[in-house]
Amino acid sequence: MAQKKDTNTEHIILKAAKRVFQNKGMDGARMQEIADEAKINKAMLHYYYRSKQLLFEAVFNNAFMLLAPQLNAILNDESSVEEKIRNFTTNYISFISKHPYLPTFIIQELNRNPDFVLKMKDKKGFPNIEKFKKEINVEIQKGILKPIKGEQLFINIMALNIFPFVAAPLIKAFVNIDDKGYKQLVEDRKTEVADFIINSIKA
Known part of the structure; x- marks a missing residue:
């Protein structure tokens, strides 16, 4: 049996x-x-x-699929672009603070196996930015936002949120802070990143 x-x-x-x-x-x-x-x-x-690959994918999928549907829901709700940026940043930083290995996992796996992301893309809840892009265009036409491509704005949001986690040891050395100081710095970025991006795109 x-x-x-x-x-x-x-x-x-x-x-x-x-x-x-x-x-x-x-x-x-x-x-x-x-x-x-x-x-x-x-x-x-x-x-x-x-195999180790199957185990790695299971660990990765479990963590990523906790985050991805949250981010997708934010990108596709009825809130304004500004609210989306604030909610996305807050949710992302809160989640990655609890799962700090995830960004490094993603980068390591993309470098090692570029096709890996194709498996993720087909999963239910994977972030879709089409509605986000359309909403940006609407707000540009209304004079709320400066002209910017939705893809570029999304990349800016992701880059500013991801980098502090990927480069944590380097950042600690550059700004001369310990683990406690780093945690506070990351917490502060929930508003710092959102404010920076929003101020840069407001008309």
């Missing part, structure tokens, strides 16, 4: 894998190390996930 997969064991494996991937990255992580972290044997780990 085939062994039935236990959801609690799978949850323990994913939590352990997240910790190891966060510390070692995809290439540096070892299945034995993940098994040890989960306090199971390697055979059990392979029963649940046949």
Whole structure:
């Protein structure tokens, strides 16, 4: 009789894998190390996930799909462009503060496997910016915003929000702050980033 997969064991494996991937990255992580972290044997780990790639994708998907639908909902609600920028920034920074490994995961995997994002793009809840772009054009025509392409504005929003997490050690060194100071700096960016972007595009 085939062994039935236990959801609690799978949850323990994913939590352990997240910790190891966060510390070692995809290439540096070892299945034995993940098994040890989960306090199971390697055979059990392979029963649940046949390869490190599959395990990595499961960890990544779990985290990303918690965030992506939230961001997609903000981009496609009925709020103004300014409100979208503020809500997007607040939600993104709050989420990544709890999952700081995620931006590095994305960059590592895109460098290692550029086609990986194509799998993500087809998932339900993946951010769609078409309505956001149309709303920007409407507000430009009304004289609320300066002329700007929606794609460029979206990239600006993403870049200003992502970089402090990807380059955290560098930022701490540049501005000479400890972990506590860095956490406060990131918290402040919820308003700093939004204000900066909004002030730059207001007509």
